[in-house]
Amino acid sequence: MRQQWSFSTAGDILFGRNTVRRLGQIVRQLGGQRVLVITDQQLIAAALLDRVRESLEEANVELEAFEGGEPEPRVEAARACIEAARAARPEVIVGLGGGSNIDLAKTAATVLRWGGDPADYFGENKVPGPILPLVAVSTTAGTGSAVSPVAVLTDVERNLKVGISSNYLRPRVALYDPLLTVSCPPKVTAESGIDALTHAIEAYTCIDYHALPVEPDQPVAYSGKFPLADALAERAIQLIGANLRKAFYQGRSLAAREAMHLGALLAGMAFSNAGAAAVHALQYPIGTLTHTSHGLGNGLLLPYVMQHNLPACPQAFADIARWLGEEVEGLSMWEAAQRSVEAVQRLKADIGIPRRLRDIGIAEEQLPAIAQAAFGIERLIRNNPRPLSVEALEGILRRAL
Numbered sequence: 383m384r385q386q387w388s389f390s391t392a393g394d395i396l397f398g399r400n401t402v403r404r405l406g407q408i409v410r411q412l413g414g415q416r417v418l419v420i421t422d423q424q425l426i427a428a429a430l431l432d433r434v435r436e437s438l439e440e441a442n443v444e445l446e447a448f449e450g451g452e453p454e455p456r457v458e459a460a461r462a463c464i465e466a467a468r469a470a471r472p473e474v475i476v477g478l479g480g481g482s483n484i485d486l487a488k489t490a491a492t493v494l495r496w497g498g499d500p501a502d503y504f505g506e507n508k509v510p511g512p513i514l515p516l517v518a519v520s521t522t523a524g525t526g527s528a529v530s531p532v533a534v535l536t537d538v539e540r541n542l543k544v545g546i547s548s549n550y551l552r553p554r555v556a557l558y559d560p561l562l563t564v565s566c567p568p569k570v571t572a573e574s575g576i577d578a579l580t581h582a583i584e585a586y587t588c589i590d591y592h593a594l595p596v597e598p599d600q601p602v603a604y605s606g607k608f609p610l611a612d613a614l615a616e617r618a619i620q621l622i623g624a625n626l627r628k629a630f631y632q633g634r635s636l637a638a639r640e641a642m643h644l645g646a647l648l649a650g651m652a653f654s655n656a657g658a659a660a661v662h663a664l665q666y667p668i669g670t671l672t673h674t675s676h677g678l679g680n681g682l683l684l685p686y687v688m689q690h691n692l693p694a695c696p697q698a699f700a701d702i703a704r705w706l707g708e709e710v711e712g713l714s715m716w717e718a719a720q721r722s723v724e725a726v727q728r729l730k731a732d733i734g735i736p737r738r739l740r741d742i743g744i745a746e747e748q749l750p751a752i753a754q755a756a757f758g759i760e761r762l763i764r765n766n767p768r769p770l771s772v773e774a775l776e777g778i779l780r781r782a783l
């Protein structure tokens with residue numbers, strides 16, 4: 383039985399309006415005179431690179447930009463980014479964007495420091511030591527990549543997600559400026575926001591750390607549920623439950639954007655230690671098959687997985703119902719737990735996340751292969767509160783179809 387837990391996150395976290403103005407000074411403190419900013423065309427069009435440039439210029443930091451970031455980035459995009467980084471020879475790398483750009487920045491900072499190719503580091507704990515200093519500037523309220531140890535890429539030839547997982551990938555500084563999220567379009571707001579909610583719910587309902595079926599001294603990326611992650615997840619669920627609709631419908635509402643950014647940060651801190659579970663395991667093969675975003679797939683699957691897991695930890699789901707604002711006074715624990723599933727279904731519908739797998743083009747005959755692929759993602763499957771088999775995963779998929 384495991385008897386200890388530990389907690390890791392970004393080296394420093396800066397939160398609040400206009401924190402982006404401090405970026406130049408932060409890069410200087412990390413010893414940077416030349417910096418590579420990794421971003422994409424949408425963010426350049428939204429003038430976010432300009433905000434970063436102003437701050438860097440003020441601190442006399444030389445800036446090169448890699449502008450080829452893309453959603454669900456391919457390994458080829460990472461290689462192009464590394465090529466740009468080698469030419470720019472930066473001392474510090476800045477990832478500006480949602481999880482996709484930050485994951486590219488993590489990969490570039492790894493390969494620039496240790497050489498080789500991204501594929502040399504795929505898997506757990508293959509990075510030998512600290513990477514190039516990395517600052518993550520988060521422009522969506524979602525993935526938690528700015529505080530997480532993981533970079534996820536898409537292998538197009540093999541049609542699967544690959545990734546680097548190592549505590550060395552956690553950014554030195556994570557910068558959360560809610561003003562940078564105001565221009566985020568509604569669809570991205572919905573999909574990244576429900577991803578953050580999934581992080582908090584999976585962290586709060588995953589297997590208890592004592593019960594994680596792994597030898598006590600074996601290092602793990604995901605440790606199972608523990609008290610510090612619980613506290614973070616609780617606040618994250620409250621914030622996201624109360625603000626995601628408003629951020630979606632009234633994107634200019636700074637209060638809603640700020641609350642969502644905080645919720646996504648806390649959810650990221652929770653799940654990047656306690657871990658995710660079956661929702662994320664099932665999303666990876668579905669995302670590669672359907673070319674839908676990570677957040678969309680997670681949001682679609684979330685209530686179905688909650689329903690499956692409910693018998694394993696009804697009290698945790700009853701807590702979630704209360705935190706999502708459900709009236710649970712006078713209800714039994716089981717009735718209250720069921721309300722959490724209904725609350726997520728309503729939220730998902732209100733922000734335009736598809737209801738069923740068939741809505742995103744999945745057909746019944748694909749389900750066995752999806753279940754098989756998901757079952758292979760051991761760190762997520764063993765973290766689920768209710769033990770899973772390929773048949774059980776297929777059952778969840780059938781109900782979601």
Ligand SMILES: [Fe+2]
Binds near residue numbers: 525662676680
């Ligand atoms: Fe996620």
